[in-house]
Structure formats: C-alpha cells, structure tokens
Amino acid sequence: MVALELTEAISSTPATVSDELFTEMQMHFNEEQIVELAATVSMENYRARMNRVFLVESEGRYQPQSTHGQI
16 A cells, blocks of 8 residues: 555655655665665656657557456
C-alpha cells in the first residue's frame, strides 16, 4: 500500500513526498528499492506526459479478461 501512496505522491503536480511517507517507505524498502520504485514511477509519468503532448493513443494491446462470475 505504501508503494501506491508513493506513486500517487510522485504523480501529483507538483510532486510532493512528505517526510512521513518517506519514513514509512524506509520501513518497507531498502534504499536501492526506493530509488528503483521512484525511478520507475517517474519514467512512466514522463512517458505518459510525452504521449499527451503528441496525442499518442493506446494501441489497445492490453485487454484484461473479464473476471465476471469468477472467484
């Protein structure tokens, strides 16, 4: 859950990661893992924003299977 909180904090404008969130991250991840997570989220945000500038649309390759009625 804390990784998703970091993702939301990095993805907001402006990106703001509180001291409390960073401390919580350190309880769950080592320094290398935090750097990797932050870098991955940042690169995805960069890619997504560049796509918006140039109106790049999805190619529709990701099509999740319906789980309706499945447990």
